[in-house]
Amino acid sequence: MDTHGNSITIAALEGPLMGSVRVPGDKSISHRAVLFSAMAQGTSRLSGVLDSDDVRSSVRAVQQLGASVNLEKMADGSLAGGITGWGPAGPKQPDAPIDCGNSGTTSRLLMGILAPWECKVTLTGDDSLQRRPMRRVTTPLVRMGARFYPEDKDTLPLEVCGTKGLRGIEYDSPVASAQVKTAVLLAGVFAQGTTVVTEPSPSRNHTELMLPLYGVSTTAASGMGSVEGPAAMHACEIDVPGDPSSAAFLACAAALVPGSAIQIENVSLNPARIGFLRTLEQMGVDASRRSVGSAGKELSGIISVQYCEKLHGCEVPAEKIASLVDEVPVLSLVAAHARGVTVFRGVEELRLKETDRVAGIIEGLSLLDVNAWMDGNDLYIEGNPDLKVPEGIVFDSKGDHRFAMTWALAGLVGGGAPVQVRGFESVSVSYPGFMEDIRSLVRVS
Ligand SMILES: O=C(O)C1=C[C@@H](OP(=O)(O)O)[C@@H](O)[C@H](O)C1
Ligand SMILES: C=C(OP(=O)(O)O)C(=O)O
Incomplete structure (x- = not known):
């Protein structure tokens, strides 16, 4: 070579x-382990986490938002260690935009994570990510009560303006996308009432499977996921x-x-x-x-x-x-x-x-x-x-x-x-x- x-x-x-x-380690599960641990109260213990550019984008993002990340490189190349989340205090207002790099998962999941908190956070990414559609996530989150600026813009950079007054919704997603489903469900964890997402065909269900480990009960069926808010998220152990x-x-x-x-x-x-x-x-x-x-x-x-x-x-x-x-x-x-x-x-x-x-x-x-x-x-x-x-x-x-x-x-x-x-x-x-x-x-x- x-x-x-x-x-x-x-x-x-x-x-x-x-x-x-x-x-x-699985990239989708690694992102979720990092992001969900940052949302939870207490210190989660993670092992087998993928060490790649995309997962590092999620790690940097949660650090900017106030989570404390102590992941170390293991002999097999994976990351393992603890993440202490912001819990009920909510994320800290970052002093700079969050760069999600090349990672669609980081950017779209963060929109749902930030939506239930009184914060103003600008999300951006590399040239590729700045061309990818975000309205698929902002549309349902706006229906729940969040705001995004510039209004109606489909691409990053976007400013997320969250609110504590988020309302649960029933959302019939036009696309089979786990990123859309997850963003809406994560916002639903801290919204008032039930949030239900249905999709035209079943997308990956890691969020529905992992949230219960953090103490949030979910209902999941093929092509459907739902959560009851507001719920509390507690630290847990995840082996990816x-x-x-x-x-x-x-x-x-x-x-x-x-x-x-x-x-x-x-x-x-x-x-x-x-x-x-x-x-x-x-x-x-x-x-x-x-x-x-x-x-x-x-x-x-x-x-x-x-x-x-x-x-x-x-x-x-x-x-x-x-x-x-x-x-x-x-x-x-x-x-x-x-x-x-x-x-x-x-x-x-x-x-x-x-x-x-x-x-x-x-x-x-x-x-x-x-x-x-x-x-x-x-x-x-x-x-x-x-x-x-x-x-x-x-x-x-x-x-x-x-x-x-x-x-x-x-x-x-x-x-x-x-x-x-x-x-x-x-x-x-x-x-x-x-x-x-x-x-x-x-x-x-
Ligand atoms: O939720 C996830 O972790 C992902 C969902 C998929 O995207 P969509 O849900 O947007 O199709 C997939 O392409 C991406 O690599 C990771
Ligand atoms: C589409 C992918 O990831 P993301 O949407 O997170 O950028 C992928 O890994 O192929």
């Missing part, structure tokens, strides 16, 4: 992927399981490299997060999971994946997209190697992530001479089972960590010429040790 400034050259792996690996979204890159690599057979240990097996396993199975991959325990109410266990000689295309229905929303880029690379057409239905939300991921998939696959196109909101990929990476390909992650890893994988599994990936360093947003973990699994005979 040869580094040229911001771009790296990645050659095909020298052998199959074999053996076991542990992936770093491994991130299935990171595991997906290793699973897809194993499915594509001849002779591979790997186990990924201590991964969250939350059904709302492992849609990618079902899609790999539908494509013919021998992929299985075994539940070994649970971290709180989050199931965790081992994922096993083997090389698949005869991958075939499949169809992913719109109501399943939320269960694999961050995995569509890497699954598209698998689809590019499969016989026949794969269709991901209803992928319009992908256009609103760190980059327009629909455009990024189509553009990146076209460099591999693979046809991908949109018809309405459905993404089609016409695979080529004989795909070999042509000479001289330069992929551009455009600063999107999921593409940095997807296009690196294109080179690693490509069985052809090396590829260059511009902006590879954005892996630090969610999976800083991605390349080391892949390399630790390679067996050279």
